[in-house]
Amino acid sequence: MAAEFAQVQQKYAEEAQKRVKAEGLAQFLELAESDSDRLRHLADDIWADHATLDAQPSPLSPGDCPKFLIAGAGIGGILSAVRLIQQGFTADQIRLVETAGGVGGTWYWNRYPGLHCDVEAYIYVPLLEEMGFMPSHKYASGAEIRKHLEEVVKKYQLEDKMLFRAQMNKAEWNEEAHHWKVDLTTWRGPKGQDEASFSVNAEFVYMTAGLLAKPQIPKVGGVGFAGFKGDNSPNLPASEWGSSAPAPRPSRWCRA
Known part of the structure; x- marks a missing residue:
C-alpha cells in the first residue's frame, strides 16, 4: 500500500x-501596472460608492493607537474581530483596514452571474448559530455570503470601525513603546484615486488579508491583450490564430 x-x-x-x-x-502582468488604460481600469473597484465613503468620518487618523488592528475585512478579518468581542473586548478597541470599498473579501470582488461557493455552506459560512442564520442552499451563492457578512458586521457594531480603500504597507515593532507602528496608504476622491499616506500605532496586529488580491493577466505574444479588439480585429491576422478558429477572448479576471 505504501509503495502504491x-x-x-x-x-x-x-x-x-x-x-x-x-x-x-x-509571466504575469498586474493589471494596475499595465500601460493600457483599457486593461488598467479592470483593477478598479467598480463596486465602491466613493461619494458615500468620502462623506463618512474616518475610523483611523494619523497617530491613533487602537488595541487591535486587523488587515482585511473578508471572512478572516471579520471573524477575528468577532472572536475578540466574544472574549470581552469592545468594538471600539478594534479597527479593520480593507483595500476594497466594502466587506466580504473574495465575495466582495467576485460577483459574476451564477457565482456559488464550492464548499458546503453549513461548514464554510461563519457564525451561523450566533446569527441564527441557515443558508438557503447547500452551496450558497456569493451574494448570500456577502449579505451574511454585512449582517455580522452590523450585529457586532463594526460598521464604523473599518477603514475602506486603504492598505497596510508596513508594520514595525517598537520595543520601547510596546506597540506596532503601521504605515497605511489610503485612496479617496470621486474615483478613489486620490492617494495619501499616514501612520498609526497598535498593540496587536492581525494579518488576515488574502494572498490573491492583485488581479493579473498572462503576458502573451503578438499584440497581447492590450491590442486585442475582438473577433476579426485588423490587429490580429487570421493566420495567427488559424483561419477557421475564432480569435480567443481574454477571460474576465478573478480576484480572490
Whole structure:
C-alpha cells in the first residue's frame, strides 16, 4: 500500500512539473501596472460608492493607537474581530483596514452571474448559530455570503470601525513603546484615486488579508491583450490564430 501511494505521489509530482514555467510570476502582468488604460481600469473597484465613503468620518487618523488592528475585512478579518468581542473586548478597541470599498473579501470582488461557493455552506459560512442564520442552499451563492457578512458586521457594531480603500504597507515593532507602528496608504476622491499616506500605532496586529488580491493577466505574444479588439480585429491576422478558429477572448479576471 505504501509503495502504491508513493507511485501515485510521484505521478502527480511529474504531472505538476510539466505545468511549471521557469519564468514563474514574471509571466504575469498586474493589471494596475499595465500601460493600457483599457486593461488598467479592470483593477478598479467598480463596486465602491466613493461619494458615500468620502462623506463618512474616518475610523483611523494619523497617530491613533487602537488595541487591535486587523488587515482585511473578508471572512478572516471579520471573524477575528468577532472572536475578540466574544472574549470581552469592545468594538471600539478594534479597527479593520480593507483595500476594497466594502466587506466580504473574495465575495466582495467576485460577483459574476451564477457565482456559488464550492464548499458546503453549513461548514464554510461563519457564525451561523450566533446569527441564527441557515443558508438557503447547500452551496450558497456569493451574494448570500456577502449579505451574511454585512449582517455580522452590523450585529457586532463594526460598521464604523473599518477603514475602506486603504492598505497596510508596513508594520514595525517598537520595543520601547510596546506597540506596532503601521504605515497605511489610503485612496479617496470621486474615483478613489486620490492617494495619501499616514501612520498609526497598535498593540496587536492581525494579518488576515488574502494572498490573491492583485488581479493579473498572462503576458502573451503578438499584440497581447492590450491590442486585442475582438473577433476579426485588423490587429490580429487570421493566420495567427488559424483561419477557421475564432480569435480567443481574454477571460474576465478573478480576484480572490
